[in-house]
Amino acid sequence: MKIAAIEPFVFYDESRSRKFFIVKVETDDGIVGLGEVGIGHWAGAICQALEHLGELCIGADPLATERLWQRMFRASFFPADRVYTCALSAIDIALWDIKGKALNLPVYRLLGGPVRDRVVCYPHNRASSIEATVASCRETSEQGWKFARFDVPIDMTEANEDGVVFEPRESIPRAVELLTKIRDAVGEQINLCIDVHTRLDTANAVALCKALEPFNMFFIEDPLRSENPGSYQTLRQQVSVPIAAGEQWSSKWGFREVIENETINFARIDLCIAGGLTEARKITHACETHFIDIVPHNPLGPVSAAAGVALCMASTNVGVQEMPRAPGSYAQDIFPKQLHFEDGYAWPREEPGLGVDFNEAEARKIAAPLNSWPPQLQRRDGAFNNW
Numbered sequence: 001m002k003i004a005a006i007e008p009f010v011f012y013d014e015s016r017s018r019k020f021f022i023v024k025v026e027t028d029d030g031i032v033g034l035g036e037v038g039i040g041h042w043a044g045a046i047c048q049a050l051e052h053l054g055e056l057c058i059g060a061d062p063l064a065t066e067r068l069w070q071r072m073f074r075a076s077f078f079p080a081d082r083v084y085t086c087a088l089s090a091i092d093i094a095l096w097d098i099k100g101k102a103l104n105l106p107v108y109r110l111l112g113g114p115v116r117d118r119v120v121c122y123p124h125n126r127a128s129s130i131e132a133t134v135a136s137c138r139e140t141s142e143q144g145w146k147f148a149r150f151d152v153p154i155d156m157t158e159a160n161e162d163g164v165v166f167e168p169r170e171s172i173p174r175a176v177e178l179l180t181k182i183r184d185a186v187g188e189q190i191n192l193c194i195d196v197h198t199r200l201d202t203a204n205a206v207a208l209c210k211a212l213e214p215f216n217m218f219f220i221e222d223p224l225r226s227e228n229p230g231s232y233q234t235l236r237q238q239v240s241v242p243i244a245a246g247e248q249w250s251s252k253w254g255f256r257e258v259i260e261n262e263t264i265n266f267a268r269i270d271l272c273i274a275g276g277l278t279e280a281r282k283i284t285h286a287c288e289t290h291f292i293d294i295v296p297h298n299p300l301g302p303v304s305a306a307a308g309v310a311l312c313m314a315s316t317n318v319g320v321q322e323m324p325r326a327p328g329s330y331a332q333d334i335f336p337k338q339l340h341f342e343d344g345y346a347w348p349r350e351e352p353g354l355g356v357d358f359n360e361a362e363a364r365k366i367a368a369p370l371n372s373w374p375p376q377l378q379r380r381d382g383a384f385n386n387w
């Protein structure tokens, strides 16, 4: 069996609020595997990277996932980084899907699972005001989700031509107000997670973490930017709350320092950025030796969700799996087969591979532009701030 073709699909779902980037890998005997790309805004560059990496993959044995991973990451002499690891990740996930279909086993069983029967998930409670975020948390809790997860609030009322204004220091009392209202609405039994989204510098991150200590948070996510993993040492020395980070790191090398120094509590591996299932499994095992749990990053679609759940099914050190929307509740015309989901838990289908079906004809009907940008934030003085 040989890899015969690699094809990208960039499209919207019916809500047009989410851009999907699916990669299909085909073998010469007709088996099709699906992967997903983690940074859709860069789809133009990542399509080029897919074409380039295809030169290494077409004609190769699709079951030799480790050999192909090493080639894709290292073949240009310069190590792959985000654009290339996004492409590599999608190909690697598709190869594991192919491996499962070729060997007639679900991917989680190939990875050594199950170690659990189902995987607890958190939803997205993102809304444009404190009141709407509280209402969203109440709604998902009533639906059976055991977690609520929301962003550090942005005051959407102040903007100028370059974007919405975000003043880091002013966001701290707003976060306290949000947490007070959410706890009041959902009670003590729901696990609460807040995503700082790399919007703060170290001084304000320390102030925020200290202000949120009374709320018994499950974790505080991305309190710092990711470029200097060593800064987590500074934060760790000053705060006692559980810290989650890692969605922007693009291989095990990005995670190495925070794992070895035990400066985070939860590793936010993005399987569709950090090198697919092959690399995510290694990062997970490195975390296990330091009692760090994984919380796979998944703001994406059904293929990313299925890969994350397969990893969680086969790993002992799992905190919770990100699941922006309940599988099976969206894009069913494009993905007629998705994960099982009930009462805040997801689990895989007992079918070979990842258990996700893809209707290319439907996806082609709502093609999305390759290049795009996320929302933009800026300080009141006009300086840029991370979204």
Ligand SMILES: [Mg+2]
Binding pocket: 195, 197, 221, 222, 247
């Ligand atoms: Mg995040």
